[in-house]
Amino acid sequence: MSFRNLILATDSYKQSHFLQYPPQTTAVSAYVEARAGGIFKEVVFVGLQAFIKQYLTEKIDSLDVDEAELVCKEHGLPFNREGWDIIRLEHNGRLPIEIQALAEGSVVPLGTPLVQVRNLDPRLPWLSTFIETALLRAIWYPSTVATLSYHVKKIIYRALLQSSEDPDGQIPFKLHDFGARGVSSSESAALGGFAHLVNFKGTDTMEALEFARRYYGANEMPAFSIPAAEHSTITSWGKDREADAYSNMIDQFGSGIVAVVSDSYDLMNAVENVWGGELKEKVLKMGGTLVVRPDSGDPVTTPLDVLHALWEKFGGTINSKGYKVLNPKVRVIQGDGMDLEKIDRLFCTLLLEGWSADNIAVGMGGGLLQGVMRDDLRFAMKANAIQIDNGEWVPVQKRPATDPTKASKAGRLAVCATRLIDYPVVTLAEDQVELQDNLLKVVYSKGNLEALTSLSELRARTEKRLKEELAA
Structure with a gap:
């Protein structure tokens, strides 16, 4: 069953977060990664384009807002009617956010940012992390299946290289x-x-x-x-x-x-x-x-x-x-x-x-x-920077003393290519990288899908990486 009301496609506690950010916060940045320590050393990134096409290009209308308001009130939660009405009336019902992402089909080491999100309307800083539940779910599952399938392929292809003509x-x-x-x-x-x-x-x-x-x-x-x-x-x-x-x-x-x-x-x-x-x-x-x-x-x-x-x-x-x-x-x-x-x-x-x-x-x-879980590759989405009064990005970071492996990355991020086989990309601060060198490209902005990729392109990227790994 597919639920089409995006306002309700989230964890309950997200509905209260618009009241929790520091005063005068105008922007929040957040990123998605498969954290180091998962069952594999690399991840095959896939699924974002389908999520954007299926959900983010659809308009949020008055029925969605009314339904969500009623559900939240009866569920015991505050509801951001003003914020959702801004989206509905001033942004044609589409989320005013920007999503950057690696090219789907990329095979990268765990710990590499796959997606980075920011809001584009300074009145809606809470929106970047509001979509965490739906966005993360859209990415971790297909990426984990694709990664498992990729590692099976690596096993079989290695055997074929040795024994097949x-x-x-x-x-x-x-x-x-x-x-x-x-x-x-x-x-x-x-x-x-x-x-x-x-x-x-x-x-x-x-x-x-x-x-x-x-x-x-x-x-x-x-x-x-x-x-x-x-x-x-x-x-x-x-x-x-x-x-x-x-x-x-x-x-x-x-x-x-x-x-x-x-x-x-x-x-x-x-x-x-x-x-x-x-x-x-x-x-x-x-x-x-x-x-x-x-x-x-x-x-x-x-x-x-x-x-x-x-x-x-x-x-x-x-x-x-x-x-x-x-x-x-x-x-x-x-x-x-x-x-x-x-x-x-x-x-x-x-x-x-x-x-x-x-x-x-x-x-x-x-x-x-069905046998895969989000924790197999330790997928997470975390805030990495905020803006106050439209000023400079201020890095924010999670660093739990009880589990250092859950530490998040601070500051706006970029991903750049290297010539190393084991680590084909490196994560850097966004302000240290020229725009054209950043592999995190804008794929969605203000309701528009900015870039398209095909299944054949996904296959070509994973195939290229597989042969690089086995040739090393």
Whole structure:
């Protein structure tokens, strides 16, 4: 469910903050970062453009203000009727703020400012931090999903570079998103599913396709899937007709790639005696490729057992890098129980046992789209400067003695590029940097989206960074 009243898309206590800033405060600056100390060392930034298009280009009208006033009064809060009427009547219902941001798709070290916000109407200094809840939520979730997906890609691409003759051709479809049913809402499926598409082109989360088109200019189909069986379409034939169920899959879809879940009864019997026995000639004669899908058992050892059985039944070749590649008629996908650690173990074991990473793809479900939290990358939005009577920016900073890792940055910020692989950007004071060198560019101002980026541009940025890291 999407709530369209932006005035209520915040934490309750924000409604009282307009009364809490120092007298004569005319501007507040705040920034968003993934703080150092998260589960990864870097973050893939994504999601801001969709938030701006979906929420900040919409007008706040009198019905929104009236509704919010009623809710706040009954909820026990003060309400800034004067401030919201200024926005409604004098700013055409759009927030008079400026948002600067890094280019989406940027992969930067934790601790790098991703977004910086300031109000542009001196009567509304509280507005910069009022949008924290909605803005932070719009950024931390897709950025964390994209970061997780990126690190899976790094693991698999490294394995492909070592064992595949076509790593660049293989990598786009090596991690498939099965997470739509495991998330809390359709909006989460769309947003998280899109974040995955920054790195890969395989998904079963169809909401992500329209999201990519609507908010990131994906004019061509942004991702793909294949016909695939589920347990109901196999078990409905009955155990005695398991081979008939599999044969039907080849009859219906065998001209292309088709995935068949094969553990409804006995996985290894299905692989060795049905696929590799009764239906072997049919598999060899099909025009496309059979992808065998285990859906139970140990997520590392089980797909390896399937690979060994398929090799025994269908054979294969040793490629120019010295790794075994199955007959092109058969492949494997492991989508059950996968997470970053298991994917790493699976591909490490594949290489140790002499298998090319060409032979297998992996999928993730709720672990990709639902298993992430804001604290994974320690996302936060903090005030970093204020103006009094339109004067100079005065740095402000949080420095809790009980947890120094939560210290915030002081003063208006800029981000500049470096030539270092490990630290491709550096954070500096805004007044130390020439405007053209600041990577924090204005993307939204006074209701207008100032810059657009496309899914193809996001993909190009993450791809460039991935290859830089692996080449170092």
